[in-house]
Amino acid sequence: MVCKGICIRHKAQKLPGLGRYAIGQRRCQICEIFMVWNSSFCPCCGYKLRTKPRNMNYEVKLRIRNKTNNAMKNSVPFQNQFVLDVV
Numbered sequence: 001m002v003c004k005g006i007c008i009r010h011k012a013q014k015l016p017g018l019g020r021y022a023i024g025q026r027r028c029q030i031c032e033i034f035m036v037w038n039s040s041f042c043p044c045c046g047y048k049l050r051t052k053p054r055n056m057n058y059e060v061k062l063r064i065r066n067k068t069n070n071a072m073k074n075s076v077p078f079q080n081q082f083v084l085d086v087v
């Protein structure tokens with residue numbers, strides 16, 4: 001079970017606001033990489049791929065944190081407007 005560098009070709013892109021497992025990406029513990037791959041086994045090292053997060057709560061927490069970040073981003077133009085009104 002060694003990484004041969006093949007997994008790089010299947011490397012999955014990170015999509016903000018979406019759980020990697022939720023959109024079908026799989027993680028290889030040996031290559032330490034997320035992949036877009038239909039088989040349950042790594043095309044690179046042959047190790048069984050992880051298709052679910054180790055801890056569901058972690059994924060949920062992550063989603064909540066992303067929502068909070070979005071809310072903060074949305075509030076920025078509002079603050080700018082407030083400053084303009086004062087000036």
Ligand SMILES: [Zn+2]
Nearest residue numbers: 003007031044
């Ligand atoms: Zn690999």
Ligand SMILES: [Zn+2]
Nearest residue numbers: 028031042045
């Ligand atoms: Zn692998």
